[in-house]
Amino acid sequence: MGKMKGLKCRECGKAYPAEPLHVCEFCFGPLEVDYDYEAIAATISRDRIVAGPKSLWRYIDLLPVEKEATVGLHGGFTPMIRATRLGQTLGLDALYLKNDTVNHPTLSFKDRVVAVALTRAREFGFDTVACASTGNLANSVSAHAAQAGFKCFVFIPSDLESAKVLGNLIYHPTVVAVEGTYDDVNRLCSEISGEYRWAFVNINIRPYYAEGSKTLAYETAEQLGWRAPDQVVVPIASGSLLTKIWKGLKEFERVGLITGVKTKVNGAQAAGCSPVATAFAEGRDFIKPVKPKTLAKSLAIGNPADGFYALKTARETGGVIEMVTDDEIVAGIHLLAQTEGVFAETAGGVTIAVLKKLVAQGAIARRDLTVAYITGHGLKTQEAVAGTLGEAVYIEPSLEKFQRRFRLKET
Amino acid sequence: MASLKVHITFPEGRIKEPIIYQIGQEYKVVTNIRRADVTEKTGWMDVELVGDAGEIDRAVAALKHKGVKVDLIERNIIE
Numbered sequence: 001m002g003k004m005k006g007l008k009c010r011e012c013g014k015a016y017p018a019e020p021l022h023v024c025e026f027c028f029g030p031l032e033v034d035y036d037y038e039a040i041a042a043t044i045s046r047d048r049i050v051a052g053p054k055s056l057w058r059y060i061d062l063l064p065v066e067k068e069a070t071v072g073l074h075g076g077f078t079p080m081i082r083a084t085r086l087g088q089t090l091g092l093d094a095l096y097l098k099n100d101t102v103n104h105p106t107l108s109f110k111d112r113v114v115a116v117a118l119t120r121a122r123e124f125g126f127d128t129v130a131c132a133s134t135g136n137l138a139n140s141v142s143a144h145a146a147q148a149g150f151k152c153f154v155f156i157p158s159d160l161e162s163a164k165v166l167g168n169l170i171y172h173p174t175v176v177a178v179e180g181t182y183d184d185v186n187r188l189c190s191e192i193s194g195e196y197r198w199a200f201v202n203i204n205i206r207p208y209y210a211e212g213s214k215t216l217a218y219e220t221a222e223q224l225g226w227r228a229p230d231q232v233v234v235p236i237a238s239g240s241l242l243t244k245i246w247k248g249l250k251e252f253e254r255v256g257l258i259t260g261v262k263t264k265v266n267g268a269q270a271a272g273c274s275p276v277a278t279a280f281a282e283g284r285d286f287i288k289p290v291k292p293k294t295l296a297k298s299l300a301i302g303n304p305a306d307g308f309y310a311l312k313t314a315r316e317t318g319g320v321i322e323m324v325t326d327d328e329i330v331a332g333i334h335l336l337a338q339t340e341g342v343f344a345e346t347a348g349g350v351t352i353a354v355l356k357k358l359v360a361q362g363a364i365a366r367r368d369l370t371v372a373y374i375t376g377h378g379l380k381t382q383e384a385v386a387g388t389l390g391e392a393v394y395i396e397p398s399l400e401k402f403q404r405r406f407r408l409k410e411t
Numbered sequence: 412m413a414s415l416k417v418h419i420t421f422p423e424g425r426i427k428e429p430i431i432y433q434i435g436q437e438y439k440v441v442t443n444i445r446r447a448d449v450t451e452k453t454g455w456m457d458v459e460l461v462g463d464a465g466e467i468d469r470a471v472a473a474l475k476h477k478g479v480k481v482d483l484i485e486r487n488i489i490e
Contacts, residue, residue: 027445134489190483289480302487
């Protein structure tokens with residue numbers, strides 16, 4: 001037996017072999033990877049990690065693959081930015097940004113989960129990969145599949161904007177535009193994953209796929225000098241990212257790489273799709289599905305698979321889950337770009353706007369070592385800020401006109 | 412024989428109605444509840460529906476018509 005014992009139901013604890021399974025046959029709870037942490041602790045070390053590749057694969061000892069990495073070899077290990085100017089604006093002395101807008105190859109944190117999912121898919125012997133997505137996930141699966149030589153099917157709702165379809169077609173997957181509601185797309189994909197021996201990354205490969213998000217936490221701890229932050233702010237879509245960041249920090253502690261993890265895990269949602277933030281505010285322990293209506297499309301999951309677990313994680317760690325309006329999201333994108341030179345997609349705007357709100361509420365204190373996760377590049381959602389920007393200043397090609405226009409004196 | 416695993420969410424005002432029983436009576440589907448959390452006002456259930464594919468589709472449509480939210484057990488797959 002290697003580092004993976006197998007899969008385990010998150011609800012009833014029933015054990016399963018480490019195969020392409022995702023739902024417990026008994027209670028229908030979600031399955032997750034069960035590791036042999038004693039064996040991992042015996043071999044892992046800071047030196048071993050530092051000597052590893054400058055990618056998410058430096059943490060391979062804690063990732064659910066049996067052999068070496070084969071797909072997505074350059075993903076992860078993105079910059080951790082000391083956000084001094086944004087911190088000054090918000091009233092934080094030790095603010096950092098984990099900048100996954102520059103993740104390789106498709107500029108979002110999905111490059112982490114897909115690298116792990118497709119490496120595992122290859123170990124299982126799949127020759128076809130698939131996903132259902134409206135954006136970042138489709139981009140990442142398509143790009144990785146192209147590079148790794150998998151056949152690739154991407155399922156999208158038929159009303160998806162043409163620019164987003166183009167972003168997938170460039171990698172030459174088979175893009176299937178399904179006519180019907182989002183529920184219809186969900187249902188079809190579930191049926192297809194049961195019918196064909198395909199690696200459907202967010203269905204039958206989900207237990208492995210989701211583990212890739214842990215690398216954001218590992219990098220956070222390593223890049224902060226082998227310590228956990230006091231506070232993190234994480235955008236919530238399915239809720240998986242938030243729970244895996246917490247899991248990653250706890251795993252680092254469990255295998256002896258860091259100590260004293262007391263991180264408060266805060267979640268960020270858009271008000272137009274806030275099933276988890278609403279449950280948090282109302283003190284509920286279950287999620288009421290909603291119909292999304294927000295410009296933060298990458299977070300627009302009305303009935304999130306891991307919403308319950310995200311809620312539980314925030315409460316257990318003393319964190320808060322907040323929501324912000326579309327106007328606040330756009331302002332968050334502007335603020336991040338203006339102060340730190342980072343152009344984030346709408347999810348980043350949600351994170352920054354919620355960060356601002358949490359500081360104003362006193363939930364995050366000035367001296368707290370805080371990390372905000374910026375999960376995707378702004379070039380993917382330029383339409384969100386269109387019409388909110390200034391225009392270029394047009395002048396004639398004359399020094400005098402230039403000086404006059406800007407009221408500059410001659411030198 | 413087909414089967415479909417679904418997550419059903421009951422809105423306020425529907426929780427007292429024997430909706431799962433009704434579906435089993437009105438359609439040729441076997442309803443098998445695996446997990447549930449039901450309170451006075453609201454709640455959810457993870458249920459397996461077993462029967463002919465067409466009959467399952469009709470049962471799902473009827474559940475939606477009765478005002479409950481029906482999602483796959485995986486919830487929303489589109490990311």
